[in-house]
Amino acid sequence: MLLRIRFQIQIKRFARLVCAISIFCISVAYADDPDAMVRFNCDTINNYLLIEEFFEQMDFNAPYPRVIDPDAPIVSMRGLMWATESDSGEVTWHNKSIRRTCRLGKNTYVATLDAELICGGGCPVLSLTIYRNGALVAKNLVFNNMCTPSPNRIKKILFESKTNLAFITVFNTNTYSEKELRISTETPISRERLFGLE
Numbered sequence: 002m003l004l005r006i007r008f009q010i011q012i013k014r015f016a017r018l019v020c021a022i023s024i025f026c027i028s029v030a031y032a033d034d035p036d037a038m039v040r041f042n043c044d045t046i047n048n049y050l051l052i053e054e055f056f057e058q059m060d061f062n063a064p065y066p067r068v069i070d071p072d073a074p075i076v077s078m079r080g081l082m083w084a085t086e087s088d089s090g091e092v093t094w095h096n097k098s099i100r101r102t103c104r105l106g107k108n109t110y111v112a113t114l115d116a117e118l119i120c121g122g123g124c125p126v127l128s129l130t131i132y133r134n135g136a137l138v139a140k141n142l143v144f145n146n147m148c149t150p151s152p153n154r155i156k157k158i159l160f161e162s163k164t165n166l167a168f169i170t171v172f173n174t175n176t177y178s179e180k181e182l183r184i185s186t187e188t189p190i191s192r193e194r195l196f197g198l199e
Contacts, residue, residue, distance in 0.1 A: 034124045035059070036067070037078040037145070039114055043103035050103045050110050053157030053170075054127045054144045069099060082116030082125040094118065105162035109134055115141070120148040133160070138167070139190040146192060152176075153196050160186070169195065 035056040042051040059067075059077070067080035082096040096116055103110040111132045116125035126145040131138045144155040152175040159168040167190060169182040184190060 036063075037124045037126045039076050039078065039127050041074050041076070041101045041103075041112065041114075043101075043105070043110075045105060048105050048162040050105065050112075050160040050162070051157060052112060052129060052131075054155070056124075066095075076114060078116040078125040078127060081114065082118060108162050110138075110160060117143045119145065129158070131160075133186065137189045138186045142190055143192060151192075151196060153192075155195075158190075171195070 035058045038055050038057050040051070040053050040055065042053075044051065057077075065079065066083035067077035069076055069080040076099065081099065082094060084092050084094050086092050098113050098115050101112045101114065103112070113130040115128040115130070117128040118125050126143065126147075129142045129144070130140050131142075138160070139158075142155070146153075152173050154172045154174060156170045156172050156179070158170075160166075161168070165186045167184050167186050169184060169190075170179055171182060172179050182195060184195070188194065
């Protein structure tokens, strides 16, 4: 009888341990860096192109690297840049680009979305190259440049089809404030042009 009681106590302890480990593993899975996501919105009714970055916590069993549908308007940066580890522990980074086209009246925008690895690892962020009617508008414009002390994070860019203007929403991580910059696309947009030397 005493042996049976001890056995039952050990089983209960083991069950509690398994439960605690399961909760820990689920917590770790959900505590992973959220995915940097990009929304590509070609609005032919209102004549604008909007490209915006946002972050989204993915389900713990989401595939890695992320699957990107050919015409998907929302893309995870973990589908454009991802790492693999060999049996010997060597980490190799892989990347690919995707291209999206937006035709607004007489204007055609061609956007190439690439991923840029932020310092210290974590989720890669957007690097945007865009042309309007064959003229360069932005080249390798990194939205979240965490490899510098810059507090400026580009959240979105709206291109007006009827003008040569872009409206850029910037979030400042020091002041936790947003502002909108209005800038001509006659000269290619760069972080240096927007924020000076970072």
